[in-house]
Amino acid sequence: MIPSAEELKLAHEQIQAFVHNTPVLTSSSINKLYGNDLFFKCENFQKMGAFKMRGALNALTNLDDEQKSKGVVTHSSGNFAQALSLAAKSLGIKAYIVMPESAPEIKKRAVAGYGGIISICASTIEAREQAANHIVKNQGATFIHPSDNIDVIIGQGTAAKELLEVHPNLHAIFTPVGGGGLIGGTALACHYSNDDVLCFGGEPKNADDAKRSLEAGHIIKPESPNTVADGLKTYLGEHNFPIIRKLVEDIFLVEETEIICAMRDIWERMKMIVEPSSAVALAAVKKSGIRNQKIGVIISGGNVDLNTLPF
Amino acid sequence: MIPSAEELKLAHEQIQAFVHNTPVLTSSSINKLYGNDLFFKCENFQKMGAFKMRGALNALTNLDDEQKSKGVVTHSSGNFAQALSLAAKSLGIKAYIVMPESAPEIKKRAVAGYGGIISICASTIEAREQAANHIVKNQGATFIHPSDNIDVIIGQGTAAKELLEVHPNLHAIFTPVGGGGLIGGTALACHYSNDDVLCFGGEPKNADDAKRSLEAGHIIKPESPNTVADGLKTYLGEHNFPIIRKLVEDIFLVEETEIICAMRDIWERMKMIVEPSSAVALAAVKKSGIRNQKIGVIISGGNVDLNTLPF
Numbered sequence: 001m002i003p004s005a006e007e008l009k010l011a012h013e014q015i016q017a018f019v020h021n022t023p024v025l026t027s028s029s030i031n032k033l034y035g036n037d038l039f040f041k042c043e044n045f046q047k048m049g050a051f052k053m054r055g056a057l058n059a060l061t062n063l064d065d066e067q068k069s070k071g072v073v074t075h076s077s078g079n080f081a082q083a084l085s086l087a088a089k090s091l092g093i094k095a096y097i098v099m100p101e102s103a104p105e106i107k108k109r110a111v112a113g114y115g116g117i118i119s120i121c122a123s124t125i126e127a128r129e130q131a132a133n134h135i136v137k138n139q140g141a142t143f144i145h146p147s148d149n150i151d152v153i154i155g156q157g158t159a160a161k162e163l164l165e166v167h168p169n170l171h172a173i174f175t176p177v178g179g180g181g182l183i184g185g186t187a188l189a190c191h192y193s194n195d196d197v198l199c200f201g202g203e204p205k206n207a208d209d210a211k212r213s214l215e216a217g218h219i220i221k222p223e224s225p226n227t228v229a230d231g232l233k234t235y236l237g238e239h240n241f242p243i244i245r246k247l248v249e250d251i252f253l254v255e256e257t258e259i260i261c262a263m264r265d266i267w268e269r270m271k272m273i274v275e276p277s278s279a280v281a282l283a284a285v286k287k288s289g290i291r292n293q294k295i296g297v298i299i300s301g302g303n304v305d306l307n308t309l310p311f
Numbered sequence: 312m313i314p315s316a317e318e319l320k321l322a323h324e325q326i327q328a329f330v331h332n333t334p335v336l337t338s339s340s341i342n343k344l345y346g347n348d349l350f351f352k353c354e355n356f357q358k359m360g361a362f363k364m365r366g367a368l369n370a371l372t373n374l375d376d377e378q379k380s381k382g383v384v385t386h387s388s389g390n391f392a393q394a395l396s397l398a399a400k401s402l403g404i405k406a407y408i409v410m411p412e413s414a415p416e417i418k419k420r421a422v423a424g425y426g427g428i429i430s431i432c433a434s435t436i437e438a439r440e441q442a443a444n445h446i447v448k449n450q451g452a453t454f455i456h457p458s459d460n461i462d463v464i465i466g467q468g469t470a471a472k473e474l475l476e477v478h479p480n481l482h483a484i485f486t487p488v489g490g491g492g493l494i495g496g497t498a499l500a501c502h503y504s505n506d507d508v509l510c511f512g513g514e515p516k517n518a519d520d521a522k523r524s525l526e527a528g529h530i531i532k533p534e535s536p537n538t539v540a541d542g543l544k545t546y547l548g549e550h551n552f553p554i555i556r557k558l559v560e561d562i563f564l565v566e567e568t569e570i571i572c573a574m575r576d577i578w579e580r581m582k583m584i585v586e587p588s589s590a591v592a593l594a595a596v597k598k599s600g601i602r603n604q605k606i607g608v609i610i611s612g613g614n615v616d617l618n619t620l621p622f
Contacts, residue, residue, distance in 0.1 A: 271613030302582030
């Protein structure tokens, strides 16, 4: 049920030629503010600006030749659409991307720019799923879920794996929690590290479905979540929930003001552009009460619209 | 007259425990836009957010014990004030910083936060120099010029030295040109590299004193320069001008719109916060007409006010 250390290692070997081994940055002034020695794994500098490139590549690499020849399909209005398009392009595979008509033009252009074949559908989950199923049926394409796919989960874990290769003796790693792919993969990397590194999540209080799912012991879907961390409005899935339940230490909830404050701290003090979702992980470090430890933080991505900053 | 390769090497050895060996980032989409393989040496991720930390540290390290015990003084309203304060703090030396009364509160607070001892003076060059001279006379402090000091110049060259250590076969390195410390040091690092790497500068057309100085063969001071790249309004000095004249290949002038466009390209595509001055170097790459080469770009710093962005 839990993927093996060998699978994580293999995933990293498979994808490393196609991704950046992103830098790990530190900041004395952030350390002072947050009371720990923080090591930021900067997936905002990853290709297409987010960790999602890793999972998409790993899922594609694990397809057999017939599957590769028929292409892949996903529905997404966000980073995974771009990630799958670019990953597929890198490997010479066709990617069909179902996007809701409400998706911003800039995201449609980005997907098209990476070579994704876009199908526009109505802006409901049902319409998206129907459109994707249609492509699976007609083209024989393989559906790749953005977070609830075991190869995607393992692929996302390679960011933490790289972080632990250079900083093996961390006390813990924090990630944001959205669909569960990143924290699931990170929990695997922590679990298979040599030093019992703990894995914690950060989640907006306004989108606390993962925290509640852990407490309830089954997946709870959010009801109209309203948070600035728009990448975290999704919910856990059947493939990542068991991993998270078993291997994640805890999830800390953070307020919207805490997210925006952490985001501004990173922008101003570390000179890097991060999405609100990434700031959730840093805000969670403060919320956790953990102090004077070496802590890893996965900066999930940097895809923000500079015209609509929350500060 | 031209500092030796040995001096550059020694500078790097002396300061490397106190600075970040900043990451070198690349971006496929920027490469496509600018027609070259670009390698960005990210001094925006340097301590206090700019390359100036390097020169300040090297100048301080080269003081004798008596000088160290009496402290140092500079006048600056910008990054060098913070750099000298932090460098001095790292080495247990007193730093007196003369700042004009017109300097933004945020910069005064930053200097004070790094332990600098601030003297406020009137907002003229004469008043600044007078106040600094007063401290030299009364405290016995050593004056350190932000760019026209040979140890500062050599220290700034260590950024390009680190870049060339990981990417030795660059065709050229581009830097912005302000007071001449960064480009002077970078020219030294290129000159002493194994592969005849060229050194080019970028300068705002609205502050083209360095370009005109090279053409005239003597230092020309700018007349009320008006550019968004506010770090580049200064002029060359007697210590860096001979180095620049001898070792810099050319300086390219760029328009304000080109600076802002390059800045936005870096923010949006590389997810990092850079000052307008840093964007001048990238804009100059485009202006140079050089294509299909491996080019280094020194990103000088990331200290911008998020409330007053030019886009």
